[in-house]
Amino acid sequence: MNKLELLKTFVRVSELSSFTQAADSLGLPRSTVSDQVQALEDLLGTRLLQRTTRKVQATQDGLLLYERSRELLAQMDELEGLFRQDATALSGRIRVDMPTVLARKIVMPRLTEFTGLHPGLELEVSSTDRRVDLVREGFDLVLRVGPVLDGSLVARPLGAFPMVNCASRAYLAAHGVPRTLEDLARHRLVHYVSVLGSRPPGFEYLAGDKVQQLPMAGSLTVNNAEAYSAACLGGLGLIQVPLHGVRDHLASGELVALLPEYQAPPLELTLLYAHRRLPRRVRACMDWLERVVREETTLQAT
Helix, strand or coil: CCHHHHHHHHHHHHHHCCHHHHHHHHCCCHHHHHHHHHHHHHHHCCCCEEECCCCEEECHHHHHHHHHHHHHHHHHHHHHCCCCCCHHHCCEEEEEEECHHHHHHHHHHHHHHHHHHCCCEEEEEEECCCCCCCCCCCCCEEEEECCCCCCCCEEEEEEEECEEEEEEHHHHHHHCCCCCCHHHHHCCECEECCCCCCCCCCEEEEECCEEEEECCCCCCEECCHHHHHHHHHCCCCEEEEEHHHHHHHHHHCCEEEECCCCCCCCEEEEEEECCCCCCHHHHHHHHHHHHHHHHHHHHHHC
16 A cells, blocks of 8 residues: 555544544545554554544544654655746645635635636635634645744744724714823723633833733723624624725725724734745745735835
């Protein structure tokens, strides 16, 4: 049996934590996927996956093999495409994660540009506002906003999105328009946190080159960008949000920009990946995403 095929099957099961989902993804019977993983375990003389009725989880040996296998398969993919310079020859699967609003507002409306150039590629796009584990969850690329905290990943900075303070017309009619920082004491802030239960930072603004935080009252905390904007539209308080996420609402007059001299620092945007050696298909996707995002950040900076 082809050892590379065994590794590919094992990697897919590890990424999805499911034999059934891996079988569907690979277009194989579930029994074949199970047999291939068992054959790999017999070949290596160790248990790679811990199987329970509810979940499939990699053992310590399985985690080590998963890391090595991803790198090996990437190298093999690169070798296979080394002499195929025709871009249309790109094939295979790419898994990407990005924030929800970024996917809806920027990437998805232009994705046909990329798929049209590379019809042989299969894309899996995850859009979530949580910080995914790139390695454990099997992503090739992650688009992340905010600071990069994981030094083990390779980071490619793409620029930064300008921020805007805003509130709905209904909220401002009921509570007045804040014009100074002192006025904020009479207002409410919709709090945004990546993990519910963590302490929200309050109202943030740049004073020179330093970020200041002003505690503000607020009866609502959310961990989703769509809910954040929706709460503002519903009159629940002020928000501080990337301009691209609310540009349409500002243009329509549903939301009003506030306190332009007290903006939060621009939100950094970064492409993250696990290894410097990447398959050609992943590099092509990365280059396209970088171009699209840089065009957007340049547009908003003008």
